[in-house]
Amino acid sequence: MDLYNIPEQSIDYAALVSRKEGLTERTPGHPARVAIVGAGAAGLVAAFELIRVGIQPVIYEASGRIGGRLYSYRFPGDSNAIAELGAMRFPPTAATLNHYLKKFDLDTQTFPDPLVVPTILYVNSERYICRNEAELPRPLQRVSKKWAKLVDQIIIEKQKKILDKESLRDFWQEQVDRYADVTFYQALRDDGWNSEEINLFGSLGLGTGGFDSIYNLSFLEILRIVNCRWERNQKLIKGGAEQLAARLWNTRRECRRFKITSVRELNQDRWRQEVRSIVLDQNRVCVTDRSGYTDRFDAAILTCAFPAIEAGIDIDPGIFSPDVMQAIRRAHYIRSSKVFVRTRKAFWKQEPHFPLCAITDEITRGTYFFNFEDSESGVICLSYTWEDSSQKFLAVSPEQQVNICLKTLDRVIGSDLIRSQVEEIVTISWEQTPHYHGAFRLAYPGQYRDQVILSRQNQAADPAWNRGVYLAGDSVSFCGGWLEGALQTGIQAAVCAVHRCLNLAGA
Numbered sequence: 001m002d003l004y005n006i007p008e009q010s011i012d013y014a015a016l017v018s019r020k021e022g023l024t025e026r027t028p029g030h031p032a033r034v035a036i037v038g039a040g041a042a043g044l045v046a047a048f049e050l051i052r053v054g055i056q057p058v059i060y061e062a063s064g065r066i067g068g069r070l071y072s073y074r075f076p077g078d079s080n081a082i083a084e085l086g087a088m089r090f091p092p093t094a095a096t097l098n099h100y101l102k103k104f105d106l107d108t109q110t111f112p113d114p115l116v117v118p119t120i121l122y123v124n125s126e127r128y129i130c131r132n133e134a135e136l137p138r139p140l141q142r143v144s145k146k147w148a149k150l151v152d153q154i155i156i157e158k159q160k161k162i163l164d165k166e167s168l169r170d171f172w173q174e175q176v177d178r179y180a181d182v183t184f185y186q187a188l189r190d191d192g193w194n195s196e197e198i199n200l201f202g203s204l205g206l207g208t209g210g211f212d213s214i215y216n217l218s219f220l221e222i223l224r225i226v227n228c229r230w231e232r233n234q235k236l237i238k239g240g241a242e243q244l245a246a247r248l249w250n251t252r253r254e255c256r257r258f259k260i261t262s263v264r265e266l267n268q269d270r271w272r273q274e275v276r277s278i279v280l281d282q283n284r285v286c287v288t289d290r291s292g293y294t295d296r297f298d299a300a301i302l303t304c305a306f307p308a309i310e311a312g313i314d315i316d317p318g319i320f321s322p323d324v325m326q327a328i329r330r331a332h333y334i335r336s337s338k339v340f341v342r343t344r345k346a347f348w349k350q351e352p353h354f355p356l357c358a359i360t361d362e363i364t365r366g367t368y369f370f371n372f373e374d375s376e377s378g379v380i381c382l383s384y385t386w387e388d389s390s391q392k393f394l395a396v397s398p399e400q401q402v403n404i405c406l407k408t409l410d411r412v413i414g415s416d417l418i419r420s421q422v423e424e425i426v427t428i429s430w431e432q433t434p435h436y437h438g439a440f441r442l443a444y445p446g447q448y449r450d451q452v453i454l455s456r457q458n459q460a461a462d463p464a465w466n467r468g469v470y471l472a473g474d475s476v477s478f479c480g481g482w483l484e485g486a487l488q489t490g491i492q493a494a495v496c497a498v499h500r501c502l503n504l505a506g507a
């Protein structure tokens with residue numbers, strides 16, 4: 001029993017994909033093919049595991065690259081200087097992710113989270129430099145202790161008493177009953193926090209930065225992350241997170257039907273174009289791409305963000321139940337922006353006490369300085385924002401975004417260290433990016449039932465609605481915004497597709 005797995009998820013996916021026989025012992029009696037819509041982590045992991053059991057995955061991808069929200073932008077002036085525009089920090093307790101990192105020999109290094117590295121906290125125009133919890137300014141220490149006490153009471157202390165799967169299920173159900181319909185903000189209020197404490201915690205937060213942008217989300221979303229210990233000890237992937245997608249695409253492996261091959265070879269080195277429609281024809285799933293070409297498959301795995309499905313793909317009404325369609329339409333996607341620069345030198349490398357992280361209530365919110373071993377250049381994420389904080393960047397050009405951040409950081413850091421060093425810039429607002437329309441899904445109070453419905457679709461749990469098209473991706477998991485959820489649901493959808501192919505072969 002993995003105490004730190006997503007609590008609604010009892011399957012050990014790392015163990016499942018490590019089995020000698022892969023996802024199944026049998027191979028379909030016909031040359032089975034599955035359409036994979038979206039070449040992000042969920043789609044590619046599904047494809048990687050399908051080839052092992054002798055099923056051909058055919059990849060469709062709307063953008064010009066694979067990886068999706070694993071997006072490691074290499075600055076043209078120095079390709080070893082990387083800006084992680086999507087996922088950038090990964091917890092060691094994410095077991096499925098760690099299985100693949102190990103399999104593909106991908107190394108990690110410490111992520112410069114607040115208080116893991118010397119950190120500037122800048123709130124109400126006051127600057128504090130802290131290396132650890134003990135150095136936090138007194139009001140923030142008080143709030144930090146309050147938060148620790150709250151999560152201790154709800155999660156940490158109770159976790160110690162969990163001995164088996166049943167008590168784990170009961171423990172989590174208690175949290176669902178109590179918190180699924182309560183906002184993060186209300187949970188703090190109910191715990192006796194006053195406005196000043198809530199505002200301070202909202203501005204600066206702990207672990208990953210300020211939380212006020214997500215105060216109106218379901219508190220259960222936050223508790224789940226605490227339960228999984230995903231905010232602790234986070235790592236970045238050396239050489240870029242996108243390498244995981246590249247390895248899933250390129251790595252050759254032994255397969256029953258194809259001998260030795262890779263997802264890439266089976267797709268003749270290139271993915272097909274954007275999908276425009278998915279319809280059923282008797283027992284087959286018909287997928288039409290942007291060129292108008294239609295192909296027929298035994299099953300399909302659909303991994304795109306829900307707004308991209310709604311805006312871009314005509315789905316045959318017979319494919320998903322009305323409940324699933326409503327859950328897709330109602331899903332809330334977080335807005336998120338990042339502003340990066342490459343500097344001539346990583347000037348902070350020379351100074352051991354240089355603050356590598358700055359958290360503020362000003363427009364930049366979270367700033368991170370990166371140390372890459374194989375690059376002279378420096379990379380700084382000047383600003384990482386969510387929701388309303390992200391929206392502030394939408395109406396301005398990338399150059400203006402950088403200027404606004406640099407002006408703010410002059411105040412936050414206390415001197416103009418960065419401007420003269422800037423060589424290149426890159427920015428992203430996920431809500432404006434075609435094929436995504438948002439960064440990741442997190443639930444509002446009242447949306448827990450939708451999460452259950454989507455998770456059941458991913459598991460083909462309702463036989464009456466098993467039409468051979470399976471949703472996957474972090475939006476379908478109980479942990480939107482985390483790669484672990486994308487990988488788990490990708491593998492789960494592959495399991496469903498395998499069963500479907502076996503059944504069709506028997507039919």
Ligand SMILES: Cc1cc2nc3c(=O)[nH]c(=O)nc-3n(C[C@H](O)[C@H](O)[C@H](O)COP(=O)(O)OP(=O)(O)OC[C@H]3O[C@@H](n4cnc5c(N)ncnc54)[C@H](O)[C@@H]3O)c2cc1C
Nearest residue numbers: 038040041042062068069087088089275473474481482483
């Ligand atoms: C800003 C940000 C920060 C994040 N931070 C972290 C983090 O620190 N740690 C962590 O673990 N996770 C993080 N995540 C989440 C992580 O990136 C995702 O969980 C994961 O990459 C999602 O993979 P996916 O395959 O589910 O979806 P995606 O990566 O979105 O893949 C879906 C693919 O579908 C394609 N597509 C869309 N429409 C079509 C169509 N019509 N036809 C064909 N293809 C289509 C898209 O182009 C895309 O490539 C972050 C995400 C964002 C955006």
